[in-house]
Amino acid sequence: MTMNTPTTTHSKNLNKYTLNPYFRELSFYISLPVYVRVSEIEKELQSGVKKPFKKLYKSIIGDCHAMGQIPITFIRQVLSIVTYPELLRSCEMPEDVKSRAKDLLMACAGHSIGAYTAPFGMEMVRKHCAQYITKRDEGLPSDWTNIILGNGATSCIKSILHLLQCEVNSKRSGVMIPVPQYPLYQAALKEFNLHQINYYLDESSNWSLEVTELDRALLESKKVSYPRAIVIINPGNPTGQVLTRKNMEEIVKFAHVNNLIILADEVYQQNIYDDNSEFISFKRVIMEMGLPYSEIELVSFMSCSKGYMGECGIRGGFIEIVNMDPFVKNMYMEVVSSLLCPNVMGQIVLDLVCNPPEKGEPSYDQFILEKSKILNTFKEKARLVKETFDSIEGISCNPVQGAMYAFPQIHFPPKFIDEAKKQSREPDDLYTVRLVDETGICVSPGSLFGQQSGTYHFRNTILHQTDDLKEMLYIFKTFHENFIKIYS
Amino acid sequence: MTMNTPTTTHSKNLNKYTLNPYFRELSFYISLPVYVRVSEIEKELQSGVKKPFKKLYKSIIGDCHAMGQIPITFIRQVLSIVTYPELLRSCEMPEDVKSRAKDLLMACAGHSIGAYTAPFGMEMVRKHCAQYITKRDEGLPSDWTNIILGNGATSCIKSILHLLQCEVNSKRSGVMIPVPQYPLYQAALKEFNLHQINYYLDESSNWSLEVTELDRALLESKKVSYPRAIVIINPGNPTGQVLTRKNMEEIVKFAHVNNLIILADEVYQQNIYDDNSEFISFKRVIMEMGLPYSEIELVSFMSCSKGYMGECGIRGGFIEIVNMDPFVKNMYMEVVSSLLCPNVMGQIVLDLVCNPPEKGEPSYDQFILEKSKILNTFKEKARLVKETFDSIEGISCNPVQGAMYAFPQIHFPPKFIDEAKKQSREPDDLYTVRLVDETGICVSPGSLFGQQSGTYHFRNTILHQTDDLKEMLYIFKTFHENFIKIYS
Incomplete structure (x- = not known):
């Protein structure tokens, strides 16, 4: 943690030599080439630059709502009342929602969500x-x-x-x-x-x-x-x-x-x-x-x-x-x-x-319907993603038993690996940048997560709306088959 | 950061010898005697234990809503809509509130506050x-x-x-x-x-x-x-x-x-x-x-x-x-x-x-009314607190020009300082515990914030509702005058 470089030669007190040394070598993911490229493309699309695709298929983060998933009504109704308790008088809010909101407000100091709670929570x-x-x-x-x-x-x-x-x-x-x-x-x-x-x-x-x-x-x-x-x-x-x-x-x-x-x-x-x-x-x-x-x-x-x-x-x-x-x-x-x-x-x-709604409570049926619809769709998409990737030449994918991602392995042709090495790039890193440049599909390279030396992967979320996901997988398949042809 | 005590003699991997050494000597405020006492008294009051007072006057934290301050309607209305966008159809919500909520939702991925934003914020x-x-x-x-x-x-x-x-x-x-x-x-x-x-x-x-x-x-x-x-x-x-x-x-x-x-x-x-x-x-x-x-x-x-x-x-x-x-x-x-x-x-x-409501927008008048009422009351209470403390024998208080606290100095009688020293306690610490035990008034001892050696203070928020504050100051004055009599 010692840094003997004299700071007097640097104009700033806080510079790369005087920064917390453990922070100096952080490279989480903001600076990952494919993510940088995604931001650029987003701006290009907004400003009307012509691309070989019309939209981005962002398959990077486990962010359900960003992918169009509708929030659970029960949760959001309670949140709206605790923020604005006047809504307790609304006849459009179910009784169990109101009673939850009341209990939560009673548990807050001054009956307001604007008060501090205990440090470990309420x-x-x-x-x-x-x-x-x-x-x-x-x-x-x-x-x-x-x-x-x-x-x-x-x-x-x-x-x-x-x-x-x-x-x-x-x-x-x-x-x-x-x-x-x-x-x-x-x-x-x-x-x-x-x-x-x-x-x-x-x-x-x-x-x-x-x-x-x-x-x-x-x-x-x-x-x-x-x-x-x-x-x-x-x-x-x-x-x-x-x-x-x-x-x-x-x-x-x-x-x-x-x-x-x-x-x-x-x-x-x-x-x-x-x-x-x-x-x-x-x-x-x-x-x-x-x-x-x-x-x-x-x-x-x-x-x-x-x-x-x-x-x-x-x-x-x-x-x-x-x-x-x-x-x-x-x-x-x-x-x-x-x-x-x-x-x-x-x-x-x-x-x-x-502490979700219980059977017999007014919100129960809708809550169960929304919850099971989401989880069933995830299940269907988990299967769809695994099967599609597995069906593509040069790609193998373990089953998506849980969570929100597939992590397929790509078996790159030696010619492509050589090309990447000539550019001093990781092959999976180069591949994901190509993929987004040509198709608008953004996935995360395996090197971000770590992988056995000599193997290459990418991570893909299963969170797209089903039609979007099917479209994306089709485009991906076409891209990859063409890619293999070029490099074989 | 080195800790050579062998951990093998301790049953836990994570124990006081292997904990981050900088954490070992933390003493923020949870363990402060007066705060511990406040928690105990709170539970005693709840369970019906008889006390010389009926309620606690918590004057510890700058927590406005906990002290009964009513949230700003405009802020809470917008929060309720962004959490539950169905409320955009409500005819009870002002148009500018709806339009703010819409703009905010448009700025969220998937138009949901449930999506991640950029790391530095939207x-x-x-x-x-x-x-x-x-x-x-x-x-x-x-x-x-x-x-x-x-x-x-x-x-x-x-x-x-x-x-x-x-x-x-x-x-x-x-x-x-x-x-x-x-x-x-x-x-x-x-x-x-x-x-x-x-x-x-x-x-x-x-x-x-x-x-x-x-x-x-x-x-x-x-x-x-x-x-x-x-x-x-x-x-x-x-x-x-x-x-x-x-x-x-x-x-x-x-x-x-x-x-x-x-x-x-x-x-x-x-x-x-x-x-x-x-x-x-x-x-x-x-x-x-x-x-x-x-x-x-x-x-x-x-x-x-x-x-x-x-x-x-x-x-x-x-x-x-x-x-x-x-x-x-x-x-x-x-x-x-x-x-x-x-x-x-x-x-x-x-x-x-x-980016508060602007003149001419439907929420403007009420927003200004609520905001200025709160700030005017703070102003009045800042004066009241300073003047009251200053009027008490043995206490002097600088003006509360801003923020939410008074930090008066108490000139303890030597007899009390001796008593505290005999108990190996800081006099201000002992004083605040006495105060809460006898009156239910909780203030923070100056030693928590640091003070010139040989001087003693306490911090008191100005956030009570005005009548509560007057009552508290009256009780405090009586307590302190009696305290001075005892120790003179």
Whole structure:
């Protein structure tokens, strides 16, 4: 963290030599060539520049509403009343919506969502989250005082990783993360000076986690770091796999033997499409395995941005901490409390997701209809995307069992790989820029998420409206078949 | 950051020896004796325990809505429509409210507040913030690309301080902060391992900043740190002072000579009560001073939690960065982008605050009426609080020229100071606990904000409803007069 370059030769106090050194090498994704190109094309289209396509098919971010998904009526009606309580007098609002809004307002200081809440969030909301977890885990208890609300799962994840920024036995702390993985983890580890311990998911076995690979990664890392935690994303992002209980038990044993904290990114817990898969929480697995596993330190992350509701812009998330040292928990609360409180609208959406309308209530039927329509469409699109990619020469795609993405592998012709290398570019990076330039289809290159050396992938969301998705897949197929012809 | 205590003797991976060392010594305010007591009393009152008072007078946090302030109708109507656009058909919503809501929805991806925005916030909102600044600064231009939105001013402040976590010339970076100051700064400096350089405000000269004191503080700090920035809170929290232009120019010259970044906490810019004071932004001062001062690195913080709107729970804030190194700005965007985007409701409230109804629009009259009523009441209460405290024997209080607090000094009888010392307690800390125990009045002890050694203060908000405030001040006066009698 020392930087001896004299700053007196630089006109600015804050410059690249005096910036937090862990920030200097961040490259999350804003500067990714394909994303830069997407912004340029967007502006070109707006200003009337002629293109070989009429619109962009943005398949980059897991952002449901941006792709035309309609918000859940129940959630939005409650939000409108809590923001403007005059609407309690409206005869167009269902009675259960009004009663929810009233309860939430009563739980706010001064009966206003404009008041601060407790730093970990409103007690009522935390209790509803705990109830949701108990129901999800088939009756296993959840203590509401272990629920901590935040401005989205991302900020929760970052705040937990920040706790680990510490040298232990004169070594940097290390955190195991899957490859491929959602790039937030790479970025956050850099930001907090944590050593990144890559473990590779096994693509040939539907992106499963092999304990031999975990052992290899951990052993290698011990030379340079003190391992603290293992991140598991289940359902997988970008991979779309759903872990089996057997695989989870192996991971738990591995974590126990190595005294690692399990950081379970379970934000896609409501997004399961495969008939033979089910979401099982790590909390449930450790508790059902019993001692000594039930004493493992575990943090699970949940969000209101995913699932069927897709309320990304609201920024609501929560964590459940299990078996955390009480001193650490207190200090964590001190850190969190300096931010005063998570935004109240995010807290309220989480409340409604954890405590949805019940059978017999006026909003129930419509709520179930909207929710199941969204999840059924996701399921159909998950199948459609996998099958289409798999049917294209030179592309193979594992099933999208859950989450919101496919992560197909592209087998590039050697001629194209050579061309990319001549340009000092990653082949998948070059490919995605070509793709958007010629077709308007934007996907994320595999190198953003990490991949086995010599393999190439891209991540594609399944969130387009169905007709758009079909159109996009057709255009993609045509592009790729032509691409293969050119380079064969 | 090294911690050699072997962790193997501790059952938890994450324990007090392996926690981020900068977090270990945090003591923000959750654990402050008076706040702990307030929570206990709240529960006792709820469960029917008899007390010498019937209710708590919470005078701790600048939380307007919690104190019964009614939200601004215009803001809340727009929020209700953007959350539930069906309300566009309501005939009870004014036309300008509908048109604002439509514009905002058009600016959201998929026309939904549930979609992510750009990491620095929506372009439209950032442009409105820049327009607001231009108007506030009497025409001085503001570049919207220098406006960055966040989840409240607090998270903006923390993210800027985090940029400075760096050793320069083998020394820790140091940041100058006022004493007394809003305790966020102390906590954030600890969290990011920044050296805290205290400069004392001059209570005898209405909490002004004396350059001789700045020089003293800086010189002293240079032995152990490399000074990077100076934080100025104007209007002052907890002090309530409003800086004069002359004083600001002195500070600017000081910052220039010492190549310091100015971090201007200007969240109370709309809260000015003194007829002879006006809010002048540091941006305006440096620009009007011209070269070389107009090239100083400056970050200004603004919030939707203060002003007349007091929307704390929404968590909206923005910063204007001036003269920031482009490399640093890019890296800052990378860090910010890992959090995806600030919550959209916060962005929208900022949009409305920066772009309020204009004369001739249907909502204008009511908006002005509500806004001026709130600000006029604040003004009246600022005077009332100052005069009442000043009239009490053993208490002196500077004028509350702005912000939301009075910070009176209490001259404790030596007998009480001895008693506190015998209990190893700070006298102001002990006093505030006594006060709440006997009267239900909760104020914050001066030691939380820092104060000159041997002086004692407390911070009291001016946010109670007027009748409540009068009642509270009467009870306080009686308590204090009795207290003085006992200890004289």
